[in-house]
Amino acid sequence: MTSGEDFVEFAETASLQLRRTAFLLCGNWHTAEDLVQTTLAKVFVSWRKIRRRDAVRAYAARTLVNTYLADKRLKRTAEILTDRFPECPVEPDAPETRMVVLGALATLPPRARAVVVLRYWEDLSVDQVAAMLGCSPGNVKSLAAGALGKLRAVLAETLTGYDLVERRPEEQHEVRNTRHG
Amino acid sequence: MDETSLRGLLETALGDEPAIGPVAGNSLRAGIKLRRRARIRRAAGGTAVVVAMAVVIPAATGVFGSTAARPHPGTAHKRAAGPHHEAARTGTAYVINSGGGTVTPINVATNTAGKPIAVSGEPVAMAITPDGKTAYIASGASNGGALPTSDQSMIPIDLATGTPGKPIDLQWPPDEIVITPDGKTAYISNGFPSTTLTPVDLTTGTPGKPVKLSVEPEAFAMAPDGKTAYVTTQTDTGTPPNLRAVYKFVPIDLATYNLGKAVKLSGQPGAFAIAPDGKTAYVTSYSSGTVTPINLTTDRAGKPIKVSGKPPATAFYGNLMAIAIAPDGKTAYVANGASSTVTPINVATDRAGKPIKISGKLGADAIAITPDGSAAYVANQPSSTVTPIDLATGKAGKPIEIGHGWNSGFEAIAIVP
Numbered sequence: 001m002t003s004g005e006d007f008v009e010f011a012e013t014a015s016l017q018l019r020r021t022a023f024l025l026c027g028n029w030h031t032a033e034d035l036v037q038t039t040l041a042k043v044f045v046s047w048r049k050i051r052r053r054d055a056v057r058a059y060a061a062r063t064l065v066n067t068y069l070a071d072k073r074l075k076r077t078a079e080i081l082t083d084r085f086p087e088c089p090v091e092p093d094a095p096e097t098r099m100v101v102l103g104a105l106a107t108l109p110p111r112a113r114a115v116v117v118l119r120y121w122e123d124l125s126v127d128q129v130a131a132m133l134g135c136s137p138g139n140v141k142s143l144a145a146g147a148l149g150k151l152r153a154v155l156a157e158t159l160t161g162y163d164l165v166e167r168r169p170e171e172q173h174e175v176r177n178t179r180h181g
Numbered sequence: 182m183d184e185t186s187l188r189g190l191l192e193t194a195l196g197d198e199p200a201i202g203p204v205a206g207n208s209l210r211a212g213i214k215l216r217r218r219a220r221i222r223r224a225a226g227g228t229a230v231v232v233a234m235a236v237v238i239p240a241a242t243g244v245f246g247s248t249a250a251r252p253h254p255g256t257a258h259k260r261a262a263g264p265h266h267e268a269a270r271t272g273t274a275y276v277i278n279s280g281g282g283t284v285t286p287i288n289v290a291t292n293t294a295g296k297p298i299a300v301s302g303e304p305v306a307m308a309i310t311p312d313g314k315t316a317y318i319a320s321g322a323s324n325g326g327a328l329p330t331s332d333q334s335m336i337p338i339d340l341a342t343g344t345p346g347k348p349i350d351l352q353w354p355p356d357e358i359v360i361t362p363d364g365k366t367a368y369i370s371n372g373f374p375s376t377t378l379t380p381v382d383l384t385t386g387t388p389g390k391p392v393k394l395s396v397e398p399e400a401f402a403m404a405p406d407g408k409t410a411y412v413t414t415q416t417d418t419g420t421p422p423n424l425r426a427v428y429k430f431v432p433i434d435l436a437t438y439n440l441g442k443a444v445k446l447s448g449q450p451g452a453f454a455i456a457p458d459g460k461t462a463y464v465t466s467y468s469s470g471t472v473t474p475i476n477l478t479t480d481r482a483g484k485p486i487k488v489s490g491k492p493p494a495t496a497f498y499g500n501l502m503a504i505a506i507a508p509d510g511k512t513a514y515v516a517n518g519a520s521s522t523v524t525p526i527n528v529a530t531d532r533a534g535k536p537i538k539i540s541g542k543l544g545a546d547a548i549a550i551t552p553d554g555s556a557a558y559v560a561n562q563p564s565s566t567v568t569p570i571d572l573a574t575g576k577a578g579k580p581i582e583i584g585h586g587w588n589s590g591f592e593a594i595a596i597v598p
Contacts, residue, residue, distance in 0.1 A: 007212070011205035019201060024191055029199050037208045044212025101194040120187045148187075155190075 007047050010056060011040045018064055024117045025068045027102050035071070039064040061122060062132045065114050069133075072110040104154040112147040119144055213354070272551055273340070274558045274596045275316055276567055276583060277304040284318060284338060285583045287558070289551060289596065292569055294583045298343050300336045305592050306357045309340070310364040310383070313597040316340055317367055317383075319355030320348070335369065335381060335388075340597060349386050353377055356398065361407035361435075368410060368435065370401040378410070378438065392438045396431055400452055403435075404477070405459045410435055411477075413450040413464065414443075430464055430475055430482075442480045446473060452503050456528065457510045463526070465501035465515060472504065472515055474531060488524050488533050489517050503548045505557065507572070514557055514572075516545035523548065523559055523570060539568040540580040549594040560591035567594065 015036055022032035022039075042063050043056070105113055111133065118129045119140075126144075130137040273295075274287040282304065283297035302320035309316045316338045333355060334348035353371040360367045360383070367381040376398065377391035398412035410433045415426050428450050432441030448466030455462045455477070462475045471485035489500045500519035506528070507514070513526040515533075521544055522536035539545060541564035550557045550572070557570045566580035 008205050008209055011208055015204040015208075016198075016201060019204075020195055020198070023195060023198075033202055033204060037204050037211060040204065040208030041211035044209060047212075097190070097193050098196045101190045105194065116187075117191070121191045123188075151187075 007044050011043075014057065014060055015040065018060060021061065021117060021122060022064055022068065024105065024121055025065070025113060027106055035064060035067055038067050042067070058128075058132075061118070061124075065118065065132055069110050069114060100155060100158045103158075104151050107154055108147050108150060112143045112150075115140055115143040116147045116151070270551060270553065270555055272596055272598045274549060274551075274567070274594055275307065275309070275340075276547070276558075276560050276594045277307050277318060277592055278583070279303045279305055279321075279592050284316065286343065287567060287581055287583070289556065289558075289569075292578060292581055294567075294581050296343075297583070298338060298345060300338070300345050301348060302334060302336075304336075306355060307593045307595055308358045308360045308367060309595050309597055310360055311362055312364060314340055316595070317358060317360065318345075319351075319358040319369055321354045335367065337386075347386070349381060349388055351379060351381075351388055352391055353379065357401035359401065359403040359410065361403070362405065363407065368401075368403070370398040370412065372397045372399055378433070394433070394438070395440065396429070396443075400450060400464075402453060402455055402462075404455055405457060408435055409433065409441070411453070411455070411462060413446070413453060415449070430462065432477075432480070444475050444480050444482050446482065447471075447485060448473075451501050454504045454506045454513060456506050456513075457508060461528070463504055463506065463513050465504050467501045470500055472501070472513065472526060472533075474528075483531065486526055486531050486533055488515050488526070489519065489536075502546055505548045505550050507550050508552055508554045512572075514548055514550065516548040516559055518543065518545045521545050521561060523557065525575070535575075537570055537575050537577055539570065539577045540564055540566055546591045547594045549596045551596050552598045558594055558596065560594050562591045567591075 018036045018039060019029075019032050022035040023029055026032055026035060039060060043060050046059070105116070108116065114133065115129055118124045118132060119126070124132070126137045126140050130140045133140065270289055272289040274289055276285045276287065277283075278285060278297070281297065282302065283299055284304065284307070285297045286295040287293065288295065300318050300320055304318045304320045306319040307316055318336045318338060320336055321333050333351045333353065335351060335355065335358065336348045337346040338344065339346065351369060353369075353375040355369045356372050357370045358367055365383055367383055369379045369381065371377050371379070371391070375391060376394050376396065378394060378398070379391040380389040381387070382389065394412075396412065396414040396416065398414060400413040401410065403410045412431050412433065414429050414431055416429070418427055426449070428446040428448065429443040430446055430450065430453070431443045433439070434441060446464060446466065448469035448471060451465040451467040453462050453464040460477055462477055464473045464475060465471075465488075466473065466485070469485065470487065470489040472488055473485045474483040475481070476483065500517045501515055502518040503516040505514050506512070511528055513528055515524045515526060516522075517524060517536065520536070521539050521541045523539060523545060524536045525534040526532065527534060539559050539561060541561045544561040544563040545559050546562045547560040548557055555572060557572055559568045559570065560566075561568060561580070564580065566582050568580045569578040570576065571578060
């Protein structure tokens with residue numbers, strides 16, 4: 001198998017999950033796909049090196065986050081929160097919650113948003129996130145705490161009764177219903 | 182808000198996912214382009230040079246005959262220069278720039294750059310016919326695509342007029358190009374995706390059928406007799422994630438395309454050059470900062486010659502990116518991109534001499550030596566310059582500015598008398 005063939009195999013299996021992560025980072029499916037494409041291109045450059053390690057997925061995630069952050073550094077105001085989802089005219093699954101969560105994520109600075117996505121979406125440990133972002137675990141913890149506080153505040157304003165504030169049993173039940181349609 | 186609920190919220194935020202585009206294919210194409218750029222920056226920028234030099238050397242020895250009357254470049258740079266070296270130098274150096282899609286001539290007598298010659302696509306390698314009349318530029322698709330679509334070609338340039346001729350279309354994206362000493366055939370290598378060599382009949386301008394190789398060629402050069410080509414390859418053994426890279430130097434019989442006995446290399450190979458007598462190849466390793474001589478008669482690797490330190494894993498710019506051997510075969514010159522230096526290696530003793538500093542802090546991407554052996558020209562991508570080195574004195578001259586900054590890709594330089 002040439003390096004190209006097994007790269008394509010990896011890219012095909014990993015691209016959907018990577019795009020989800022990218023979407024949570026940037027809030028736009030088009031940009032997310034671009035980010036994934038750039039990320040995978042960079043992965044291919046080092047493919048022969050990284051596939052020898054047990055690190056392809058982690059390398060890809062790390063490249064994705066760094067690509068996103070580099071992109072953000074270049075154009076800070078790129079994300080505009082209007083007419084965001086032209087490609088998704090139908091919103092059957094909790095449309096309001098969805099918009100509110102995306103809006104809340106968009107209030108976070110890029111690095112804080114990356115921490116949230118890596119910690120709570122990619123399920124990485126504090127140390128892993130620290131290694132990815134090239135900062136200390138303490139830095140990750142404080143970024144995460146700050147980000148969660150901000151998310152709580154923003155979400156509490158709009159999603160009344162969601163599991164952000166004091167959660168009551170019946171509300172929790174309601175939330176589950178909302179989430180799963 | 183606990184972690185589970187946050188994950189749920191994030192999942193909600195995804196909503197309905199739109200269908201994904203051809204991300205794998207697109208990223209592969211973009212990756213190939215990036216890899217080529219990285220290759221320029223990291224290591225093999227010199228392989229194309231080697232290719233060009235392998236062609237120029239026989240022509241040069243043919244034209245100039247004995248080299249005994251000239252100072253020995255390996256030792257002479259320790260002595261003071263005689264004024265006659267400067268006066269005698271003639272010829273043109275050609276630098277290909279993949280970023281700008283150009284070939285820039287440099288007048289070796291005056292060290293001034295001429296008007297760049299625009300070629301289609303992204304020029305990646307160059308070889309000049311032994312008569313010095315035509316340069317063939319291997320050009321990849323400029324859209325970054327390297328899949329077998331179109332757009333990849335070999336472009337002849339009439340060096341007397343500086344005019345590009347009709348491109349010869351290639352089935353696979355070219356990596357390196359060599360021309361036989363009789364000037365009748367060019368061979369073009371392609372590592373990814375096809376692992377092939379494609380012969381091109383230069384008398385008719387017709388490409389032959391690509392020949393599949395069982396190894397993926399990286400650096401590629403031909404012996405001076407034109408009968409054997411050599412490639413460096415990397416294969417992985419074991420199963421992921423426990424793969425281990427094995428680096429080899431492999432001869433290919435150009436009459437049968439059979440692979441000869443492979444020589445195992447200790448470090449990751451960068452560029453290599455073959456001595457004018459065809460008896461020894463010198464392979465740089467940018468992972469270990471050494472140059473390994475390979476006896477081509479016995480197919481045995483000699484002791485690696487230490488040239489520079491091992492680069493840190495995070496090094497942005499690799500070392501030992503290119504190597505060229507003086508026409509008299511006595512000195513090999515290794516370009517070190519990490520320190521912008523050129524190190525002479527005395528071939529008789531296999532010892533590295535004192536590095537010669539060229540302009541810039543970073544980069545030394547390609548090197549070629551004039552056919553009379555009096556000067557080397559070193560292309561430096563980060564500073565967009567080509568620095569001439571007087572090999573008699575070992576002194577770098579004033580850098581010649583060409584190119585387009587970081588976007589340029591000085592993949593090869595070759596000199597005709």
